[in-house]
Amino acid sequence: MNYLSRFDYEIQYIKGEENKVADCLSCYYENNTLADVCPPEDYANGDVHLDPLGDDLPVDRLLKVGAQLRASRPMDTTEASRQSVRLCEKAQVKERCLEASEMNTNPEPDTRESPPTGADEDPSVFNSSGMDEVLPQFVNATESLRASIQTQYLEDPLLSKIIQDPKAHPAFSKEDDYVYLKNGKGRDVLCMPRGLHDGKSITGILIEQAHNALGHFGTLHTADYIRRWYWWQKLGQEVEKYC
Secondary structure (H helix, E strand, O other): HHHHHOOOHHHHHHHHOOHHHHHHHHOOOOOOOOOOOOOOHHOOHHHHHHHOOOOOOOHHHHHHHHHHHHHOOOOOOOOOHHHHHHHHHHHHHHHHHHHHHHHHHOOOOOOOHOOOOOOOOOOOOOOOOOOHHHHHHHHHHHHHHHHHHHHHOOOOOOHHHHHHOOHHOEEEEEEOOOEEEEOOOOOOOOOOOOOOOOOOEEEHHHHHHHHHHOOOOOOHHHHHHHHEEEEOOOOHHHHHHOO
């Protein structure tokens, strides 16, 4: 609904049997039989383009996607086979991000389209400013903030479930009591919880630090800068509100 709210449109009711377009959008080819089973991505992949990392997915939907991935593959009782399934699911998350990059025809430069090498990134944002590593340096140097991140994991509606049962959420990984997710470039990024540090929002602190490091480079560059090291749900929306 947030995406649709950007447009000026009027909803018009069309009777069911006359609404052929809706039939197509509701996951059915006209020549399909009841015995035909096709994967969801054969019908529509707009969500991959709009939200490759699931930033805007509700918590229950994000967890459901992971459950569907697990259910789509047979699992043996051995630990080796379970690890194989988890690796396959992580590969699908990466594939989703790559597919989104290929679909993106926006001519505006986007750092997510290329490997994370300094020469390929937008020099106006990262190199000439001399601020490439300011954000992770700030987080790594602030022990109290890192402690708050670990504490607030337990209160976060999504990340608390991952902390409790990491194996049930193979798209994520847990290391040294921190939760990580692979971004579109295959880099492990630290997941940030919903919570407070010294009375301020943890995610708000990161956005403020990123904005201070980059200056007024706009929503896209600021969000891309943060995504190089960190992830949380609705990151893009929060950056847009701040900028």
